[in-house]
Amino acid sequence: MKKICYPPLSAFCILFFFSLLVSGCATTPTAPQTITILTHDSFAIGEEVIKSFEADNNAKVLFLQSGDAGAVLNQAILTKDAPLADILFGVDNTFLSRALDADIFEAYLSPVLSVIADEFKLDPSNRALPVDYGDVCINYDKKYFADKGLEIPQSLEDLKKPEYKDLLVVENPATSSAGLAFLLVTRAHFGDRYLDYWKSLKENGVVVVDGWETAYYTNFSGSSGRGPQPMVISYGSSPVAEVIFADTPPINSPTASIVEMDTCFRQIEFVGILKNTPNKALAQKFVDFMLSKQFQEDMPLQMFVYPLNQNAVMPEAFIKYAQFPDEPAVISPDEISANRDAWIEAWTSAMK
Amino acid sequence: MQNNKNLSHAGTETLKKNNLRAFVSPWLYRVLLWLTPLLFLIAYFFLPLSKILILAFNISALTKTNFQLILTTLSFTFYQAALSTALTFILGFPSAILFSRFNFRGKSLLRALTAMPFMLPTVVVASSFNALFGDHGLFSSSLIPHPSSFSLILSAHVFYNTTIVIRIVGNALSRLDPKLEQSARSLGADTFQVWKDITLPLLRPSLLAAALLVFMFDFTSFGVILLLGGSNFSTLEVEIYLRVLKLPNLPLAALLSIVQLVFTLIFSILYTRTISQVTTQTAPRFSTSRLPKSFKEKIFVASFCLLLSVFFLLPLLSLPVRSLTRLEADRGQRGEVQYGFTTDYYRELFINRRGSLFYVPPIQAAVNSLGYASLTVILSLALGYPAAYALAKPTRLEKILDPLIMLPLGASAVMLGLGFIISFGRSLAWPWFVPIAHSLVALPFVIRTLQPALASIPERLRQAASTLGASPFRVWQTVDFPILSRATLSAATFAFTVSLGEFGATLLLTRPEYPTIPIAIQRFLSQPGGLNFGQAMAMATLLMLLTTLAILIIEKLRLPNSGEF
Numbered sequence: 001m002k003k004i005c006y007p008p009l010s011a012f013c014i015l016f017f018f019s020l021l022v023s024g025c026a027t028t029p030t031a032p033q034t035i036t037i038l039t040h041d042s043f044a045i046g047e048e049v050i051k052s053f054e055a056d057n058n059a060k061v062l063f064l065q066s067g068d069a070g071a072v073l074n075q076a077i078l079t080k081d082a083p084l085a086d087i088l089f090g091v092d093n094t095f096l097s098r099a100l101d102a103d104i105f106e107a108y109l110s111p112v113l114s115v116i117a118d119e120f121k122l123d124p125s126n127r128a129l130p131v132d133y134g135d136v137c138i139n140y141d142k143k144y145f146a147d148k149g150l151e152i153p154q155s156l157e158d159l160k161k162p163e164y165k166d167l168l169v170v171e172n173p174a175t176s177s178a179g180l181a182f183l184l185v186t187r188a189h190f191g192d193r194y195l196d197y198w199k200s201l202k203e204n205g206v207v208v209v210d211g212w213e214t215a216y217y218t219n220f221s222g223s224s225g226r227g228p229q230p231m232v233i234s235y236g237s238s239p240v241a242e243v244i245f246a247d248t249p250p251i252n253s254p255t256a257s258i259v260e261m262d263t264c265f266r267q268i269e270f271v272g273i274l275k276n277t278p279n280k281a282l283a284q285k286f287v288d289f290m291l292s293k294q295f296q297e298d299m300p301l302q303m304f305v306y307p308l309n310q311n312a313v314m315p316e317a318f319i320k321y322a323q324f325p326d327e328p329a330v331i332s333p334d335e336i337s338a339n340r341d342a343w344i345e346a347w348t349s350a351m352k
Numbered sequence: 353m354q355n356n357k358n359l360s361h362a363g364t365e366t367l368k369k370n371n372l373r374a375f376v377s378p379w380l381y382r383v384l385l386w387l388t389p390l391l392f393l394i395a396y397f398f399l400p401l402s403k404i405l406i407l408a409f410n411i412s413a414l415t416k417t418n419f420q421l422i423l424t425t426l427s428f429t430f431y432q433a434a435l436s437t438a439l440t441f442i443l444g445f446p447s448a449i450l451f452s453r454f455n456f457r458g459k460s461l462l463r464a465l466t467a468m469p470f471m472l473p474t475v476v477v478a479s480s481f482n483a484l485f486g487d488h489g490l491f492s493s494s495l496i497p498h499p500s501s502f503s504l505i506l507s508a509h510v511f512y513n514t515t516i517v518i519r520i521v522g523n524a525l526s527r528l529d530p531k532l533e534q535s536a537r538s539l540g541a542d543t544f545q546v547w548k549d550i551t552l553p554l555l556r557p558s559l560l561a562a563a564l565l566v567f568m569f570d571f572t573s574f575g576v577i578l579l580l581g582g583s584n585f586s587t588l589e590v591e592i593y594l595r596v597l598k599l600p601n602l603p604l605a606a607l608l609s610i611v612q613l614v615f616t617l618i619f620s621i622l623y624t625r626t627i628s629q630v631t632t633q634t635a636p637r638f639s640t641s642r643l644p645k646s647f648k649e650k651i652f653v654a655s656f657c658l659l660l661s662v663f664f665l666l667p668l669l670s671l672p673v674r675s676l677t678r679l680e681a682d683r684g685q686r687g688e689v690q691y692g693f694t695t696d697y698y699r700e701l702f703i704n705r706r707g708s709l710f711y712v713p714p715i716q717a718a719v720n721s722l723g724y725a726s727l728t729v730i731l732s733l734a735l736g737y738p739a740a741y742a743l744a745k746p747t748r749l750e751k752i753l754d755p756l757i758m759l760p761l762g763a764s765a766v767m768l769g770l771g772f773i774i775s776f777g778r779s780l781a782w783p784w785f786v787p788i789a790h791s792l793v794a795l796p797f798v799i800r801t802l803q804p805a806l807a808s809i810p811e812r813l814r815q816a817a818s819t820l821g822a823s824p825f826r827v828w829q830t831v832d833f834p835i836l837s838r839a840t841l842s843a844a845t846f847a848f849t850v851s852l853g854e855f856g857a858t859l860l861l862t863r864p865e866y867p868t869i870p871i872a873i874q875r876f877l878s879q880p881g882g883l884n885f886g887q888a889m890a891m892a893t894l895l896m897l898l899t900t901l902a903i904l905i906i907e908k909l910r911l912p913n914s915g916e917f
Contacts, residue, residue, distance in 0.1 A: 036778075041862070042878050047709040063709075064781050064861045070597045075773050082777055084861070098600075174598050175578060210578045213877045217885055224885035238880040245881020247678040247696065301706050304879060341599045352584060 034060045035282050038076060038085035038274075040069045044302040045295070053289050059282055069095060069177060076274065077102045083274040086283040089131065089290070093268045094180060096128060097337030105272030108284055112291035116308045120268055122333055128270035131290055132305040135236035135325055136181035137257040137264040138168070141222030144230035153231075154260050156189055159201060166205035169219040169229040174344050176211045181265035182233045183347055184336065188329035189262045194343075195350045202351060222255040236264065237304040240321040244301070257323045264325040269305065382749055385742040389735045389795070390753070396788055397760050400771030405606050407774065408767075413603035421591070421604075422611055429587040432502075432577075433570035436509035440566050443510055443663070444517025450656045451518055452525035454649070455641050462657065464903040465664045467515040467845060468896055471853030472668075473870050474575035476877075476892045477508070480667045480674075504580045509573065511663070513566045515849075519842045520565070520801055524558030525551075526641065527808060527835065557627050557804040564623045565800055568616065568761045588612045592764040609767045616762025620755035668896065675889035678882075697886035710864045712872035714891065718898055721852055721868040725902070727787035728794055728851035729844045735791065736798035736843065743799065744806035757799050760792045769859040781861045787851070789859045794847035801846060805839030806832075845906050852899055869895045 032054070043065060050061050066072050069090045076088050080102065091099045099105065105127035113121065113129065120130040138153070145152055153159050159168060171179030186194045198206075207229055209215045217225045220232040223242070239253040257264075271290055273283045289295055296307035300318050307314065314322075451463050469477060528551065536546050552559075574589045586594070588608055595605035644653045678694040704711035739757065743750050772780055772789075779785075809832055817827045854870040862871060869891055876888035 038861075041874065044708050044710040044875075046707045047704075047711075048707055050709050062781075063864050065864065066861045068597075074597060074600070075770070078770060078774055079777060084773070084778055084780075174594055210581075214579060216880060217877060223880060224882045234880065241880040241884075242882070245879070245883035247694065247882040247886065302708055302710075341601075344599055 032058045032060045033279065033282055034062055035087070035279055035286055036062045036064060036085035037087045037089055037286070038064045038066065038072060039088070040072050040090040041065050041067060042303065043090060046298045046302060049295055049298045052294065053286065057282065057285055059286075061286070073099055076104050080104050081276065083276055086274060086277040086279045087271060087286060088274055089269070089271040091128060091270045091272065092177070093122060093266075093270075093333050094177065094184070094336050094340065096122060096270060096333040099128060099270075099272070100125075101337070104274060106275050106277070106280065108273055108287060110284070110288050110291060112288050112309070115310045116291065117310065120308055122268065123270070128272045129287060129291065130268050130308055131271050132296075132299055132303070132308060133266055133268045134305040135257075135259075135264045135266050135328060136178050136185075136233060137236045137259055137323075137325065139220070139222065139232050139234040139238050139255045139257055141220070141230035142252075142254055142256055144221055153258060156186060156197065156263060159206075160197075160204055162204070164204065164231075166207075167229055168201070168205075168231040169207040169209060169215045169227070170233045171212055171215050172208050172210050173347055176215075177267075178212045178215075178233050178235070179208075180340070180344070181267060183343060184331050185263065185265045185329040187343060188265075188331040195346060198347060198350055208351060235304065236324065237300075237306070237318070237322055239323070240317050241304050243321050244317055253321050259323045259325040261325075261327040262329050264328040265331075266325075266328040378747075382742055382747065385738040386749075386753065387738075389739040392735050392791075393756070393760070393795075396792055397763070397768070400775040401763055401768055402771075403775055404767055404771035405609060408602040408606035408770075409610070410603035410606075413601075413607045418604055418607065422608060425586055425588055425591050425608070426611065426615075428585065429571060429589075432505060432509075432585075432587070433567055433573070436506050436513070436570040436573075437563060437567045439506055440510045440513045440517060440570075441563070443659075444514045444562075444566075445521060446652075446656055447514060447660060448518050448522035448525060450653060450660075451641075452522040453641055454644050454653050456644070456653055456657065458657075460904055460907055461900070462660060462664075463518065464900045464907070465668060466518055466660065467849050467903055468664065468668055468899060469512050470515055471849040471899055472892060472895065473853075473873055474579050476671065476873060476888070477511070477667070480670045501581050501585065505573075505576055505585065508576045508580055509570050511667070512576070513569055516566050516569070516797075517562045519845065520562040520804075521555060521558050523801070523838050523842045524555055524804060524808075526838065527805065528554055557807065560623055560627055561800045561804055564619060564758070565761075565797065567619065568758060568796075571615070571619075572612065572762060572764070574765070589764055593766045596764075596766045596770065605764075605767065609764050612764060613759060613762050616759055617755055620758040623758075624751065624754040671889055671896065672893040675886060675893045678886070694886075697883070697890040700883060701887055701890055710875065712867040712875060714869075714872070714894060717867050717869045717872045717891075718894065720866055721870075721895070722898065722902070724786050724790065724868065725848045725851040728790040729847045731787055732791040732794040732798045732847040733840070733844060736795055736802055739795075740799050740802035740806050743803045744809075758796050761796050765859055772859050773861075781863055783863065783866045785860055786866075790851040790854075791847070792859075794850040797846040797850065798843040801843040802836070802839050805836055809835050841906055845903055848902060848906065849899065852895065869898075 043063070053059065054061055064085055066075055069092055072088065073091055073095050075084065076099075083104075088099075088104070100123060107125055107127045108129065109126050110129060113126070116130060120133065122128070122130070140152060144150075150163060153161075153164060158164065170182055173179040173183040183194075186197055190197045207219060209219060212234065215232050216223055216234055216238075217227075219225070219227040219229050220234075221227055221230045222232070234257075236257045236259065239255045239257060242255050243253045271287055273280065273287060277283055291309055293309055293311050296309040296312035297314075299305055299307055300315050306318070306322070447466070451459065472480075532550050532554070533546050536550050541549065571587075572589045573587055574593065577585055577587050577590050578593070581590075588611065592605050592608045592612070595601045595608065644650045675697055676693060676695065678692045678696065701714045704713075743754055743757075746754065772785075776785070813831045814827050817831050818824075822830065852869075854868065867875075873888050873891045873895070876884045876891065
């Protein structure tokens, strides 16, 4: 008697109907060729920019987002034989070797590479092409330091001093890419003794949280959360974003970055054409497009990263408020790839 | 109908023949009931999960260090889950009594509020706690000692899961036949005796079901531990996440997943064993809730209303407050933080200022979220009902299948996500996968909510109705439905909040064309700047408003023929 009201097929009917409905909308009819880009959740780009590519190439550009850079790379490696997409964007220099070792990319010598500085071309085989870069630096709350009459720390060593006790929040390198970047900074600067440094940071009351959102919005005193710590591991472009996204346009950014020697880590993001893609020609065109002036000039305000195309002009706010480290900490992708897990594990047990 | 209850068992066999069930063999009947839910679970759960586990598992993972890691992680996981569950019951059980036994002003609203944390992103909840207890919060930290991360984890679990106890146990409490308690009282039992000998034994199936679900949720807790526990605490689920994404070691991740699944299975089997020893038969009469009368009752109602309001309302209220508050820009003022009123954040939500392809229009996000949630409700009820019917009258088949129902809650979302990717590939990006993934998480709730209610329907009532000439549909309508409507509403609310909260979102590939509200919140929070933070709070407020409205509507649905509403 129950079956009158609950025909077992009802679930299937609903599913079937719904799948027809949406798959009908999802796959657009014939003419334009579709190209799919797999990327991380923080990717963003202007609507007009993509439209112009679509119009010029009779293409439809589809984006798939699936977690952070690490998650996306994982998925790309797992689906190597039947790729989810034609292009993967968002592998950074901390993951580069893993992507190259897994051999998921097709080599492509893009003509636009000629306008990109050689120091960013970390893959000589041109399977992974550099698209943008950004710096992970310590951001500080200007007002806090002014109010207390406190000097801005000038080096990693300064952070051990008692006057900076309980003032720094960092992200856990095991869960956050910003956290990992800062761990790499300390590793590059202190070499094998980096754990001793972390132990003294711990004694000086460093606060560790899981991710950038918590660190920046909950713990950092210079942002909207008005948290307890006036120093946070964030990006060199964060002070720019604080101006652009201010509640009321401020005269100056409420935060700034410490860009002294060996205090920042430079993240470079790469794009690659996934092997076995049926749309190779169009994928190459899209990679060229990502490196082109138009795309590169739109990136800064969308993702708060810096363009690599030397002809691209940065937005005014970036020129005014972004601070660039002259000498970011240097550590090669191969070294990172070989040791990252061991460093993170050692860090985790040292900080327990 | 009240008189029918006194019908004796005589003639049961002949009466049963009046059921439609008699037209098909009992086996076929069972198979038909199980067909859809099982096919669904096999296609979207067992196959993808076993595929990834087979791919990832490797004998090399069976080392001593790994076992030590598993052992320490497992014991912490177990310990915090048991403690959290106990604490959740300390708050949840009296609250269930409050909501099922008493009427008071603002009851529906307060109950809807307790369901709210369930669907808010963890980051938002953390920042709302911070708005209250942080350095510049309403209660500054000088009054309250800084809580340790472990007690923060426990209180967050209570904050999230109290609604499960309120819904499942409260729903059972209001289904209890008040006659039983009344007769016990008239025979001289005092309040304590009534609770000990009558009420609690009758509530056992629901108490167990609620305990199991809360425990499972705490056992596989992820966001809360990651966010509040720092690097010191790690549950199995967190460890799996780390081993898949951050310190890649797939064989170890697979081993951890298997351990978590095995324990889920053990808990479920224990639950099934215990529950099969209990049969309660109750029937709804009239509303069992009333205004508090005695002084004691008034004190109870007042104090718990206050407690729940402080615990739930204040942190939640801080979101809308914050979404309308601007922190004055630094214009040379020193020391104090200035606050000002603003509606900018809401206005700004509707403007795609940077012409971004990934801009989320709030109306569309709301429509998408509600659409996915409604589909999840329909799908999980359609799948859950036949399974719950089969489980309500268990045969040997059900004893085997019953524990399997809970497994989706015990599977690591990250692992299952990988399984989805290798099983479904590109088609995973189709939007209809969203309600499917949400239903996978909602299904255990739906079944566990419906099952005790279905089991409580006295067969005698059905038989009596049939004898008196009611058609099978009429029997369902007049006997089953009134008892089920309350459980159905509870189940629907669960499915709805599970979907709105984007449980299992990591299972999917997101498409920017179909954004939901949690995706919008995440987008705002992923970039610095006061405007972004304000808009995230505005979006979260929107999500809360929508859910409150939806839950109130679900609860207010007055269905025909259900006299008790």
